[in-house]
Amino acid sequence: MKNYKLIISYDGTNYNGWQKQGNTRNTIQGIFENIISKMLGKETEVMGSGRTDAGTHASGQVANFKGETSLTEEEIKEYINTYLPNDIAVLSVEEVDMRFHSRLNAKRKTYEYVIWNSSVSDVFRQRFMFKCTSKLDIENMRKAAEELKGEHDFKAFCSNKRYKKSTVRNVYSIDIEQNGSEIKLVFTGNGFLYNMVRIMAGTIINCGEGKIKAEDICGIFESKTRENAGVTLPACGLTLKNVEY
Amino acid sequence: MKNYKLIISYDGTNYNGWQKQGNTRNTIQGIFENIISKMLGKETEVMGSGRTDAGTHASGQVANFKGETSLTEEEIKEYINTYLPNDIAVLSVEEVDMRFHSRLNAKRKTYEYVIWNSSVSDVFRQRFMFKCTSKLDIENMRKAAEELKGEHDFKAFCSNKRYKKSTVRNVYSIDIEQNGSEIKLVFTGNGFLYNMVRIMAGTIINCGEGKIKAEDICGIFESKTRENAGVTLPACGLTLKNVEY
Numbered sequence: 001m002k003n004y005k006l007i008i009s010y011d012g013t014n015y016n017g018w019q020k021q022g023n024t025r026n027t028i029q030g031i032f033e034n035i036i037s038k039m040l041g042k043e044t045e046v047m048g049s050g051r052t053d054a055g056t057h058a059s060g061q062v063a064n065f066k067g068e069t070s071l072t073e074e075e076i077k078e079y080i081n082t083y084l085p086n087d088i089a090v091l092s093v094e095e096v097d098m099r100f101h102s103r104l105n106a107k108r109k110t111y112e113y114v115i116w117n118s119s120v121s122d123v124f125r126q127r128f129m130f131k132c133t134s135k136l137d138i139e140n141m142r143k144a145a146e147e148l149k150g151e152h153d154f155k156a157f158c159s160n161k162r163y164k165k166s167t168v169r170n171v172y173s174i175d176i177e178q179n180g181s182e183i184k185l186v187f188t189g190n191g192f193l194y195n196m197v198r199i200m201a202g203t204i205i206n207c208g209e210g211k212i213k214a215e216d217i218c219g220i221f222e223s224k225t226r227e228n229a230g231v232t233l234p235a236c237g238l239t240l241k242n243v244e245y
Numbered sequence: 246m247k248n249y250k251l252i253i254s255y256d257g258t259n260y261n262g263w264q265k266q267g268n269t270r271n272t273i274q275g276i277f278e279n280i281i282s283k284m285l286g287k288e289t290e291v292m293g294s295g296r297t298d299a300g301t302h303a304s305g306q307v308a309n310f311k312g313e314t315s316l317t318e319e320e321i322k323e324y325i326n327t328y329l330p331n332d333i334a335v336l337s338v339e340e341v342d343m344r345f346h347s348r349l350n351a352k353r354k355t356y357e358y359v360i361w362n363s364s365v366s367d368v369f370r371q372r373f374m375f376k377c378t379s380k381l382d383i384e385n386m387r388k389a390a391e392e393l394k395g396e397h398d399f400k401a402f403c404s405n406k407r408y409k410k411s412t413v414r415n416v417y418s419i420d421i422e423q424n425g426s427e428i429k430l431v432f433t434g435n436g437f438l439y440n441m442v443r444i445m446a447g448t449i450i451n452c453g454e455g456k457i458k459a460e461d462i463c464g465i466f467e468s469k470t471r472e473n474a475g476v477t478l479p480a481c482g483l484t485l486k487n488v489e490y
Contacts, residue, residue, distance in 0.1 A: 011368045059369070081364040086376060089366040119326040121334040123256045124304070128369060131331060 001066055004076065005096045008032075008061040011087040012052060013127050013236065018061065019051035028052075028088060032063065035083045039076070040067040049102045049109070049243040053195065055235030057128055060091075060242035064102045100245075108172065108244040110188045113201040113237050118181035129182070130237030136208035138178055143214035144207035145174035145185070148200050155224040157203070159195035159232065167193060174200070186241075195232050203230030246311055249321065250341045253277075253306040256332040257297060258372050258481065263306065264296040273297075273333060277308065280328045284321070285312040294347045294354070294488040298440065300480030302373055305336075305487035309347045345490075353417065353489040355433045358446040358482050363426035374427070375482030381453035383423055388459035389452035390419035390430070393445050400469040402448070404440035404477065412438055412469075419445070431486075440477050448475030 010028055020030040032046040049062040071079065077093040084090070114129040116122060117136055122129070148171060155167040171189040178184075185201050203220070206212040212220075212230055220228045255273055265275040277291040294307040316324065322338040329335070359374040361367060362381055367374070393416060400412040416434040423429075430446050448465075451457040457465075457475055465473045 009368050011371070057369075078364055081366070084366070086366045086371040087368050089368050091365065119323055120336065121326070121329070121331045123254050123332050123334050124302075124373060125369075126256070126331040 001068055001098070003064055003066050003096050003098045003100055004073070005094045005100060005102065006032075006046075006063045006065075006080075007091045008063060009059045009089050009091055010057060010061070011127060012055050012057045014087065015054065017052050017054040017056065018048045018058075028058075028061075029063075031084065031088065032065075032080070035080050036065055036067070038083075039071070039079050040069055042067065047102050049106045050191075052240055053198070053235045053238070056238045056240065057236075058240040061240050062102045062106070062243040062245075064096065064100055066098070102243070105245050106191070106243050108188055108190060109192065110186065110241040110244075111192065111197045112239045112241050113185040113187070113197060113233065114239070115183040115185070115201075115205065115237060116181055117183055120181070122181075127236060128239060130234050132205060134205075134209045136183070136205065137210065138176065138183070138208065140210070140214060141183075141204045141208040142176055144204045144212070144217060145176055147214050147217035148203065149174050152221050153224065154193055154196055154221075156220050156226055156229045157196045157199045158193035159199070159226065160193070161226065163193065169193065169196070171200075174204075176204075198233045198235065198238060199226075199229050199231075201237070202233045205233065206230035246313055246343070248309055248311050248341050248343045248345055249318070250339045250345060250347065251277075251291075251308045251310075251325075252336045253308060254304045254334050254336055255302060255306070256372060257300050257302045259332065260299065262297050262299040262301065263293045263303075273303075273306075274308075276329070276333065277310075277325070280325050281310055281312070283328075284316070284324050285314055287312065292347050294351045295436075297485055298443070298480045298483070301483045301485065302481075303485040306485050307347045307351070307488040307490075309341065309345055311343070347488070350490050351436070351488050353433055353435060354437065355431065355486040355489075356437065356442045357484045357486050358430040358432070358442060358478065359484070360428040360430070360446075360450065360482060361426055362428055365426070367426075372481060373484060375479050377450060379450075379454045381428070381450065382455065383421065383428070383453065385455070385459060386428075386449045386453040387421055389449045389457070389462060390421055392459050392462035393448065394419050397466050398469065399438055399441055399466075401465050401471055401474045402441045402444040403438035404444070404471065405438070406471065408438065414438065414441070416445075419449075421449075443477045443480065443483060444471075444474050446482070447478045450478065451475035 073093045116129040151170040175186040361374040396415040420431040
C-alpha cells in the first residue's frame with residue numbers, strides 16, 4: 001500500500017465544489033474518485049485539503065489517496081490527466097509517507113480573491129474575478145485588511161451558524177495588490193471557516209466603498225454575528241493558491 | 246450623423262459567432278445591435294470587420310455604426326459595457342470619418358491559433374486553446390508555414406465549396422512561437438476565407454504529426470480540393486487579434 005499526494009488545479013465554474021455530498025454529482029472529488037478507482041480497480045477515497053465552495057477555483061489544491069499500483073508517479077499523473085475534463089488538471093503526483101493526510105496535516109493555506117474594478121471586462125479572465133464597478137478607496141481597504149489579520153474568533157465571518165467546533169483562526173497575512181483595474185486580495189492563514197474568505201473579501205470591499213469603517217471591524221468580531229460583517233462575495237473571484245504542510 | 250469605430254473583445258465560447266444569420270440568436274453582432282439601437286432609440290446596424298466562426302474569440306475585433314447621439318465617445322463605451330455580458334467588452338470607441346467601413350476598409354488581419362501540446366491542461370486558459378497530445382515536430386510545422394505563406398488560391402483551404410468570388414488571398418506571415426507546452430501560430434494576411442485559418446492550422450499540425458509533408462502543400466494548392474488539405478481545427482483555439490486599416 002502506498003500513499004500519493006496530488007497537486008490539482010481547476011476552473012471551478014461548472015462544479016459543485018470539491019467535496020461530494022450525499023448524491024451530489026459533479027464535484028471535483030467525485031470525478032477524481034471515479035478515475036482513480038478505475039485505475040486501481042478498487043473503490044478509493046481521495047481526500048482533499050478542504051472543501052472549496054461551488055464555483056471556486058484552485059491552482060494548488062492538494063489531495064491524497066492510498067492504493068496499490070505498479071504505475072510510476074509520472075504514469076499515474078498521465079493516466080488521471082487523460083480522463084480528466086479540460087477544466088481540471090493534475091499538476092503533480094508524488095509518493096509520500098503513509099501518515100500524510102492532506103487535510104489534517106495542512107499548516108497554512110493561501111487563497112486569492114480577484115476584484116476587477118472596471119466596467120470593461122477582461123473577457124479572457126472574467127471567470128476568475130468578481131467585477132465591481134463601485135469606486136473603491138484602496139487605503140480604506142488596506143486598513144480593513146490590517147484589522148482582519150491575526151488570531152480572532154471569526155464566527156461573524158462564517159456562513160454556517162450551526163458550526164459546533166472552535167471558530168478561532170489565525171490569518172497570518174492579507175496582502176492587497178493593485179495592478180490597473182485588478183485588485184488582488186491574498187489571504188494566508190492556518191485555516192478558513194465556511195465562506196470566511198469571501199466574507200472577509202466582502203468586508204474589505206464594503207470598507208473600500210465606505211459602507212463599513214475599518215474601526216468597526218473590532219466590534220464585528222466581538223458581536224460574533226454574521227449580519228454585522230460585509231457581504232459574501234461571489235465564488236467566481238476565489239482561487240485556492242496553495243496548501244503548505 | 247456620426248460614424249463610430251469600436252474595438253471589441255470576446256470569449257466566443259458561448260456564441261454563434263459574430264454575424265447574425267436569419268433568426269439565429271446569440272451572435273455578438275445581434276447583442277451589439279440590441280444595445281446600440283436602445284442607446285440611440287433607433288434600429289441601428291453594427292458592421293463587423295468580418296464574421297468570426299461560432300466559438301471563435303476576439304481580442305481586437307473592429308466594428309462600426311452610424312447614428313446621432315449627444316453622448317461622448319467615453320460615455321458610449323460606458324453605456325455599451327454596462328449592458329454587455331461579462332464575456333464581451335468594448336475596449337474603445339472612436340468617432341471616425343463617415344466613409345470608414347470596418348469590413349471594406351480592412352487591409353490586414355491577424356489571427357492567433359493556440360495549440361496546447363500537453364496532457365496537463367492549463368485550466369485557466371483552456372477555453373482559448375486546442376489541446377493536442379500528439380508528438381509534434383516543430384521544424385516540420387515551420388516548413389509547412391513557409392509553404393503556406395504568400396499569395397495563393399486558397400480554395401483547398403476553404404470550407405465553403407459554393408464560394409463564388411475569388412479565393413486568392415495573400416498571407417503575409419505565419420509565425421510559430423513555442424513556449425513550454427504552448428505553440429502559438431500567428432497568421433497575418435489581407436483576408437481569410439471561411440475556416441481558412443483553422444484549416445491552415447490543421448495542415449500545420451498534420452505536418453507536425455508527419456501525416457502531411459510540407460513538400461505536398463504546393464500540390465494541395467494546385468488541386469483546389471478541400472479534402473487534400475489538413476483537418477479543420479476546433480474554433481476554441483482561434484482568436485482574432487487585430488484588424489489594420
